[in-house]
Amino acid sequence: MTDTTLHKAYLSLGSNLGDGAANMERAIEKIEELAGHVECRSALYVTEPWGFASEHLFTNAAVMCLTPLSPHDLLAATQRIEREMGRKKKSVGGVYHDRIIDIDILLYDDCRVDDPDLKIPHPLMWKRDFVMQPLSEIFPEVWQSPLAPTSSSST
Numbered sequence: 001m002t003d004t005t006l007h008k009a010y011l012s013l014g015s016n017l018g019d020g021a022a023n024m025e026r027a028i029e030k031i032e033e034l035a036g037h038v039e040c041r042s043a044l045y046v047t048e049p050w051g052f053a054s055e056h057l058f059t060n061a062a063v064m065c066l067t068p069l070s071p072h073d074l075l076a077a078t079q080r081i082e083r084e085m086g087r088k089k090k091s092v093g094g095v096y097h098d099r100i101i102d103i104d105i106l107l108y109d110d111c112r113v114d115d116p117d118l119k120i121p122h123p124l125m126w127k128r129d130f131v132m133q134p135l136s137e138i139f140p141e142v143w144q145s146p147l148a149p150t151s152s153s154s155t
Contacts, residue, residue, distance in 0.1 A: 006036065006066040009074055010107040010139060012122070012131045013061045016049060017100045020059025023085065027101050028063060030081040035074055036067030042134035050130060054098050062106070062134035071108050075118050078103040106135060110146055121147045 011031070015023035021044055028038055041063040049058060067074055085101045106122045113120040125131045126149055135142055142148065 004068060006068055007109050008039075008107075009036070009065045009067050009105060009109075010135060011063050011065060011078065012102075012104045012106050012125070012135065013063065014058050014102040014130070015100055016054060016056040016058040017098050020044070020046070020057075023101050024059060024061050026085060027081060027103060030084065031063065031065055031078075031103075034081060035069060035077040036065045038063050038065050040064045040138045042137040045130060045134055047130040049098075050128060052097060056098055058130065060130045060134055062131070062138055064138055071105065071111065071113050071118060071120060072115075074105060074108065078105065104131075106131065107139075107142075107145070107147060112147065 013024055013027050015027075017023075024044060028041065032038055042061050045060045047058045047060055049056070069077060082099075082101050082103060087099050087101055104122050104125075105118070105120055106125050108120050111120060122131070125135070132142070139145075
């Protein structure tokens with residue numbers, strides 16, 4: 001018997017190379033193709049680079065995808081999309097760089113994942129306005145989520 005359960009996954013998308021709006025459209029089309037139905041999406045936000053200096057502004061967005069994939073399979077799908085769109089290297093150890101597309105899994109149902117290759121909720125999302133502003137547009141209750149940090153917890 002095949003499991004047809006659909007999971008609610010919130011993804012953050014960012015691009016600061018090429019046409020940001022076109023890159024967002026292409027990434028969303030590929031998410032539909034490889035990961036699941038994009039149920040809703042935020043507006044596009046233009047933001048300054050975070051964590052590194054660049055002359056290129058970012059285009060950011062958030063989407064909610066209904067996916068049959070497990071968290072790790074969803075990660076594999078998003079990384080495949082990044083590679084197919086031309087991303088050559090991932091950010092490692094807090095060293096960031098310009099990129100045609102970046103797709104991060106922010107939330108997946110009410111699950112927590114703490115593996116070396118995957119952390120859900122995304123550990124830095126709560127500190128990044130360029131993530132939280134688009135996410136809050138499509139998920140206004142995000143701060144009331146059971147996964148949201150409490151005032152006594154460190155983020």
